[in-house]
Amino acid sequence: MSVEKLQITLSEFKKAKPDVDHLEFGTQFTDHMFVMDYSSETGWHDARIVPYQPITLDPACMVFHYGQTVFEGLKAYLTADGEVLLFRPEKNMARLNQSNERLCIPPVNEEFVIYALKRLIQIDREWIPAKEEMSLYIRPFVISTEPYLGVAPSKHFKLIIIMSPVGSYYKSGVNPVKILVENDYVRAVAGGTGTAKTGGNYAASLKAQEVAAAKGYSQVLWLDGIEKNYIEEVGSMNIFFIIDGEAVTPALNGSILEGVTRNSVIQLLKHWDIPVSERRISIKEIFELHEEGKVTEAFGTGTAAVISPVGELNWKDKTIVLNGGKTGEISQKLYTTITGIQKGSLPDVLEWTQKADEGLLVK
Template identity: 65%
Template sequence: MTKPAIEIKLSKSKKQKPLAEQLEFGKVFTDHMFLADYLEGEGWSNHRIVPYEPLMLDPAATIFHYGQTVFEGMKAYLDKDGSVRLFRPEENMRRMNQSGERLCMPQFDVENALDALKQLIITDREWIPATEGTSLYIRPFMIATEPYLGVAPSKKYIFVIILSPVGSYYKEGIHPVKILVENEYVRAVAGGTGMAKTAGNYASGLRAQEIADRKGYSQVLWLDGVERKYIEEVGSMNVFFKINGEVITPALNGSILDGITRKSIIQLLNHWNVPVTERKISMEEIRSAQQEGTLEEAFGTGTAAVISPIGEFNWSDEKLVVNSGETGELSKKLYETLTGIQKGDLEDPFGWTFEVPDPAIV
């Protein structure tokens, strides 16, 4: 397949870059973005890197009315030698295609998408923060743009990649968070869109998260939508439990996102010969393990935090403290190993990372 040419139009007025200590998540964006257009019957065209600016959409665009959109999240890092590293971006692009298939959206060529991403990073390379713990957050997304109010898949789409420099998720090292177990609302059910990374999944979780915030909890633990007893995800992360030496994570069931960090954690644990099992696990089992003293650790996994240790669950006003509210040894080791691989500080025995070419030699 011939790679599409990418037209590059550079910004004539560069933005002022924020100080590393002022960086927050997703509030500042780089000078440029990548776009490509899709038309049914013709495919993808007009691949371009242009100055970051608002998108012009018809008020009747399908995205506004029927929610056809998918997205991904990943990061680029500066290593100690100043090289730019990406962590498993091909997995994110493949998953975005899987999400798109669920929402009747067009597939794109993964290699072409990765080429576009690398070219965009090269264009805005100076935006990658160098301070410890910082990175360049990458948000690819696709939206339906056909102006049509009929309930049917759109015939037109736009694929976009934007970049945002972000600070360290943990300002003073990783600390356990408190989690509220949600008994009323559900995030998704098997057969729905829980396995896809689409906006509706996140919108449906906002009410429960508001309640958790008001009660002083960092995140919501989602239970299954049928029996309301089996654990699925925590906030927008996958979740793991270490019980009596064994690590357990909910099995993918059609309503749980197949996380890239989740997949990497499982591979690391297997590499270390730590017992790890993917299966159903209920809150009753977690409570029993906590009462018996065998619930050793719990943690969430995702792109933003990598590892988020859990120090307490509140289930129907019953507080279940994990590991005396302290970060567990395995959680810390996983965090340090994965971030070390991502930044190039540790050996990568899995071939997960690769360098973005230096613009001086591209």
């Protein structure tokens, strides 16, 4: 689909902007959204930017009954000199298509969707918070819209992009969180949909998260679904451990989602000549190595928090405290560096950012 086919209808009514000092994640949305339709006869078509509005769907739409849907999450950042930056959007669009393939959803033109996203950001630019560590969260998603009560791939879809201004994930600095190791429930298994960013994976995680919260823990550490022994993810993030000066993260095994931040952390660590290992690692090994004084840090990686240090792990009523419950040196350096690159305050040495007005035909 060519960029000339992107239709734009501007809203006649502008919403009141939220108070940036009291932003809640994912509760307020910009004036416009991007929509594109798919049918098996026409392919992806009718790409348009329109005023933000409800969507009307038939009650028999397959997304409601069989969960054929995928989504992504990324952010736009306002720099000190007024430029708008995107952080590795091509990685998110490539992963969107990887998720599409797993869920039997037709692939989208990644370059066109990035172009359409940039136009959407250009139109709603004033919604990007100017305060430090604030950003515009971007949520592309695809839903199956064919009205049919039959278990088969849909022949009709919608791709929609909505955007929401968000504040800093950390209200009082980067602080470690307490994690409960989950022994009963599982997030995904190899051969399932764990490598896709699809709603069912998150619905499956809610019960364990509810149990952990009731016990005073912020997140769940997921173990593999077969042996309940090997570490996979933490909450909705990838996880890293610093062991004897080496960064160790679970290898992608068919049930772990490959995070954009995970990939960025691995590249940065290698750039700093810090050894990185992607391998199977058991929860028992972590507890044993911690007892030997070899596990000095642990942290989750994801779009929302960027880096989320782990201060405590509880496994079968045994608790270990990491780095005295404080944020470790590598965790802090990674957070400072990645957020600095995203906001344009540090050099983009690995060429990760794109200007949001780059490649646009009109301004």
